[in-house]
Amino acid sequence: MRFGGIDVGSLTAQAVVVENGRITGSKSIGVRPNPVESAETVLGMLLSELGLRHQDISYIVSTGYGREQVQAKGLAHANVSEISCHGVGAVWLLPGVRTIIDIGGQDAKVIRMDASGELKDFVMNDKCAAGTGRFLEVMCRTLGITLDELGTLSLKARNPVGLSSRCSIFCETEVLHYLQRGTDKADIAASVNRAMAERVAALARRVGVEPEVTMSGGVAKNGAVKSELERILGVRMVPCPVDPQIVGALGAAVLARKMGGER
Amino acid sequence: MEDAIRLAGDILNSHLEEWRRAGGRIVGYTCVATPREIMDAAGILPYRIRALGKPERELADAYLSRFNCGFCRACLQLGLDGTYDFLDGLVENNGCDHLRGMFEDWQYAKDPAFFHYLRVPHTVSEEALEFFAEELELFREALGRHFQVDISDASLAEAMERSNRTREKLRELFSLREGERPALTGRQAMAVILLESSLPPAVFEDYLARFLEESERNEVRGYRARLLLAGSATDELALVGEIEDVGGLVVSDALCYGTRAFWNLPRLAGDPIHALAEAYLKHLLCPRMFDDYATRLDYVLRTARRARVDGAVLVHNKFCDLHGVENVRLRLDLEEAGIPVLVLEKEYGSGADLGRIRTRIQAFLERIGG
Ligand code: SF4
Numbered sequence: 183m184r185f186g187g188i189d190v191g192s193l194t195a196q197a198v199v200v201e202n203g204r205i206t207g208s209k210s211i212g213v214r215p216n217p218v219e220s221a222e223t224v225l226g227m228l229l230s231e232l233g234l235r236h237q238d239i240s241y242i243v244s245t246g247y248g249r250e251q252v253q254a255k256g257l258a259h260a261n262v263s264e265i266s267c268h269g270v271g272a273v274w275l276l277p278g279v280r281t282i283i284d285i286g287g288q289d290a291k292v293i294r295m296d297a298s299g300e301l302k303d304f305v306m307n308d309k310c311a312a313g314t315g316r317f318l319e320v321m322c323r324t325l326g327i328t329l330d331e332l333g334t335l336s337l338k339a340r341n342p343v344g345l346s347s348r349c350s351i352f353c354e355t356e357v358l359h360y361l362q363r364g365t366d367k368a369d370i371a372a373s374v375n376r377a378m379a380e381r382v383a384a385l386a387r388r389v390g391v392e393p394e395v396t397m398s399g400g401v402a403k404n405g406a407v408k409s410e411l412e413r414i415l416g417v418r419m420v421p422c423p424v425d426p427q428i429v430g431a432l433g434a435a436v437l438a439r440k441m442g443g444e445r
Numbered sequence: 446m447e448d449a450i451r452l453a454g455d456i457l458n459s460h461l462e463e464w465r466r467a468g469g470r471i472v473g474y475t476c477v478a479t480p481r482e483i484m485d486a487a488g489i490l491p492y493r494i495r496a497l498g499k500p501e502r503e504l505a506d507a508y509l510s511r512f513n514c515g516f517c518r519a520c521l522q523l524g525l526d527g528t529y530d531f532l533d534g535l536v537e538n539n540g541c542d543h544l545r546g547m548f549e550d551w552q553y554a555k556d557p558a559f560f561h562y563l564r565v566p567h568t569v570s571e572e573a574l575e576f577f578a579e580e581l582e583l584f585r586e587a588l589g590r591h592f593q594v595d596i597s598d599a600s601l602a603e604a605m606e607r608s609n610r611t612r613e614k615l616r617e618l619f620s621l622r623e624g625e626r627p628a629l630t631g632r633q634a635m636a637v638i639l640l641e642s643s644l645p646p647a648v649f650e651d652y653l654a655r656f657l658e659e660s661e662r663n664e665v666r667g668y669r670a671r672l673l674l675a676g677s678a679t680d681e682l683a684l685v686g687e688i689e690d691v692g693g694l695v696v697s698d699a700l701c702y703g704t705r706a707f708w709n710l711p712r713l714a715g716d717p718i719h720a721l722a723e724a725y726l727k728h729l730l731c732p733r734m735f736d737d738y739a740t741r742l743d744y745v746l747r748t749a750r751r752a753r754v755d756g757a758v759l760v761h762n763k764f765c766d767l768h769g770v771e772n773v774r775l776r777l778d779l780e781e782a783g784i785p786v787l788v789l790e791k792e793y794g795s796g797a798d799l800g801r802i803r804t805r806i807q808a809f810l811e812r813i814g815g
Contacts, residue, residue, distance in 0.1 A: 247800060265808035289801070301812040306805055308763070308790055308798075 184234070185442055186242040187434025188221045188258060189267065190249070193287035193315065194400065195220035196431035197228040199239065200439065207232045208428045217248020218255045225257065241442025243267075243434040262437050264430050265304050268398050269293040271433025276420055280392040283411065283419075284429070285382060285401035287315040292386040305388045313381030315401050317350045321374045324357045325367055329404070332371050336406035339372035353377060372406065379410030386415060394420045402426035446633050446659055449652065453636035453643070454497060454682060456528055460648050464490055465531060469645070470592060473532040475520070475548075475678075476540040477701045478565040478729050480721040482713070483585055485604040485646055487594045492532065493642030495702075496520045498681035498794035508550035509543075514762045515793025516678050517547040524551040534559025534591070536584075541733055541767050559591045567735045569727055578722040585718070601717035607646055612707045614653045615641070619704060621660045623697045623752035628660035631674060631695025632685045638702050639680060668694035669810050673749045675699035675775070676760035676789075677768035684791070687799055688758065691807045697752035699745045705730045709744065732771040741771070742778055749784050756785040756813045758806070762793045785813045 184201045195213050199206045209228035214220045221244065229235065244250075244258035245267040253261040264284075272282040273295050282293040290313045294302040307313050322332050343365055345356050353374070360370050378401075395417045401407055403426060408419055422429065452458050461471065471490045474481075481491040496519035505521035523529050524547075535557050537548035552560050564580050566573035585596050618637065621628035629637075637656060641649050669692030674685065680702045685695055698704055709728050713720045730741050749757060757779055761768035769790070776786045787809040792798050 247804075263804050263808040263811060265804065266811045301808065303812070304805075304808055306801065306808075308792070308801075 183240045183439075183442070184238060185435050185438035186225070186239040186258075187267070187431040187436070187438060188225055188242065188244045188246075188252060189264065189428075189431035189434060190217040190220045190224075190244070190246040190252060191264075191286050191430070192247055192289070194427060195224045195246075196428045197221075197224045198428055198431040198435045199228060199232060199234070200432070200435045205424070205432065208425070208431065210425065210427055216251075217246075218251050218257070221248070221252040221255075221257050241438040243438040243441065245430055245434040259438070260441055262434060264289075265291055265293055265306065266301050267430045267433030267437065269295045269301050269304075269433065270299065270436050271429040271431075272396055272398055272422070273299045274432065274436045275423055275429070276394065276396055278394045279396050279420060281386070281395040282429075283382060283386060283395065283397045283402075284399040285313075285315060285397070285407075286399040287319075290314050290382050290385060292382070292389050292391075294389050294392065303389045305385050307385060313378060313385065315399070317353070317378060317381075318374065318401065318404065318407075320350050320354055321357060324354050325361070325370060325374075327367065327371070332375065333404040333406045335368045335371040336375050338368040340366070340369065342369050342372040342376060345373045345377045375404065375406040376410050379407050379414055382407075383411060383414040391415050391417060393417055396420045396422055398422060398426045398429035400427050446629065446656065446663075449640060449656065450633060450636040450682065453639040456495065456497065456523065457531055458643060460644050461490070461492075461531065464645050470533040471531060472534040472536060472559065472588075473529060474536040474538070475544060476538045476565070477706045477731075478538060478540065478725055479536055479563060480581060480725050481642070482601060482604040482608055482717075482721060483581065483588065483596065485607065486600040487588050487592060487596045489533075489588065489592060489594075490645055491642070494520050494529070495639060495643070495680040496523055496794065497639075498683050499523065500794045500796060501526070505550075508554065509546055512764050513546060514541075514543040514677075514765045515795075516680075516762050516765075517543040519794055521547045521551055525554055532557070534561070536561050536563055538563045538565050539733075540565075540731070541765075543765070559587075561587045565729070566726065567733065569734070569737070574719075574722055574726060577726050578718050581718050581722055598717050601721075604646075605713035605717060605720065607650070609712050611641070611646070611650060611653065612710055614650075614657060615707050618653065618657050618660060619697070619708070621657075625753075626664045627671075627694060627696050628663045628665070629656075630665055630685075630689055631672075631698065632682055632689060634695070634698070635680070635682055635685050635700075635702060638706060639682075642706070665694060668692050670694070670755040670813055671696045671753060673697050673699065673745070673752060673754040673757040673784075674703070674760065675745055675757060676772060677762050677765045678702065679760055681794060683796075683799070684760075684802070687803055688806050691803055691810065693756075693758070693806055693810055695758075696754060697748050699730070699748050701731065704748065705744075708748075732767040738771075738774065742775065745775060745779065746782060746784075749779070754784065756787065756809060758787045758789055758809070760789045760791060763790060785809070
């Protein structure tokens with residue numbers, strides 16, 4: 183039996199299919215104007231790559247922003263919050279993981295799982311964009327670099343500058359100020375990543391960080407944020423064995439198997 | 446019951462308009478430490494100011510900063526934009542500094558004909574009770590002078606009797622809400638409280654009798670978990686609706702727009718001013734009171750157990766220091782007592798926040814196995 187998960191986030195959408203305890207395929211796209219369209223597109227693309235039809239999937243769970251609409255449109259049988267899905271997906275991949283730091287486009291979450299793979303506790307950022315992927319995006323635009331460069335450029339920093347504020351708007355002003363003073367972009371990039379990590383670490387401390395720890399979501403691909411988080415929290419992150427962006431959709435597919443009743 | 450919710454969703458409802466047409470006066474207050482009975486005895490309608498989650502702030506922002514509680518800013522906005530022009534006066538008190546800022550800016554900008562500052566002590570002691578009783582005397586005098594009424598002990602006793610009756614009925618109704626088969630939703634319960642503090646007391650008594658009758662036959666079904674809602678000044682029917690929409694039935698609360706306004710107030714009897722001072726000060730379950738955390742925790746725990754909740758949601762508005770700090774402590778203590786907790790810090794009345802709130806509630810229900 184095949185099970186599917188669809189995760190429509192604020193910037194990207196993913197679909198995953200699992201069968202016999204293995205990932206059969208996954209797909210990630212940039213979001214379309216509405217979540218239902220994103221879900222339709224990403225699932226459609228994945229299914230055609232796998233040569234499958236919608237009815238070949240026994241049970242589908244939707245997650246992420248718009249999960250309810252996706253289910254209401256008949257694309258999924260049930261919906262589960264992205265908090266549970268990221269937790270379940272991470273533990274399925276890495277059974278020893280107890281803490282998941284998930285940083286997406288507009289959300290940052292720290293998820294605690296117990297030994298039996300159940301959600302134990304979580305925190306999620308409030309409406310403010312600081313400490314989310316959106317913050318990095320805005321900073322990259324100001325610095326005139328890509329998101330990928332932000333991580334790599336950081337490694338070349340010699341004298342990271344101090345960014346006093348964790349607010350995206352204020353930070354942007356500070357970054358501009360350093361640029362005008364001719365500060366090395368690498369030093370600014372390192373500070374941006376550090377500011378980001380500090381913000382997320384503060385969130386993590388609210389629920390406590392229990393090893394093993396891993397990261398999911400788009401920002402997990404930024405090595406500098408990851409190593410800053412390791413330094414601040416004093417932990418080593420277990421690397422995510424798949425694209426960290428598909429963890430939510432994977433968790434949804436794993437839950438689909440549980441809810442759809444594979445015996 | 447749905448009519449009641451609609452009625453509670455209006456700042457100025459039809460009964461108030463009627464009251465005004467008949468020459469009745471209305472005085473606004475905010476904090477539950479204000480003895481409504483003194484106004485009722487003067488024939489004045491005590492109206493508890495609310496913002497009902499309204500998101501506009503632009504006028505208020507000229508006075509209060511963005512680092513003030515959104516509830517207070519929203520109330521001020523309604524004061525400034527004329528929504529509250531139907532009030533004949535305002536009673537300020539020292540609930541918290543945000544609230545004081547709200548009242549004083551309102552007074553400065555609109556200069557209401559009647560404005561009274563009722564000081565409420567932050568501790569309970571013999572001296573504090575004596576002080577508060579004096580404050581209530583001053584309040585009685587100020588009202589009497591301005592509105593030219595004699596507020597006699599006899600009329601106070603009558604108003605107290607009415608309060609006693611109303612509270613008894615409210616407890617009955619809320620017991621049906623907390624029961625094995627909840628008779629009303631959290632949204633309906635909040636609407637009842639909003640009506641209690643915005644209708645002529647006699648009119649509310651009639652409504653209450655009807656609610657009780659309806660509720661005896663009613664049963665809410667189809668929820669995933671029973672929740673307790675506690676925290677800061679929460680008058681947002683939409684927020685409770687959102688929680689219940691994802692399956693968390695709010696079977697009880699420890700909110701001042703909820704049970705904290707009436708549940709443990711004793712029967713009022715004896716010398717009116719002293720009885721009121723004692724009842725209102727000794728039973729003020731708000732973190733604005735010093736050294737009283739144990740009593741508040743006890744209240745929340747008792748409520749949670751009585752209503753057999755599966756979890757508790759502790760809300761506070763951004764920048765609300767009082768409840769922000771209290772919720773951290775409460776969370777630790779409730780979790781230790783075996784009650785799972787979700788702390789929800791929110792931007793007051795922000796529709797844009799509802800999606801994330803929904804996600805958190807849903808995840809919380811998944812966590813507690815609802
Ligand atoms: S919510 Fe907080 S800041 Fe606002 S009135 Fe209540 S105690 Fe004061």
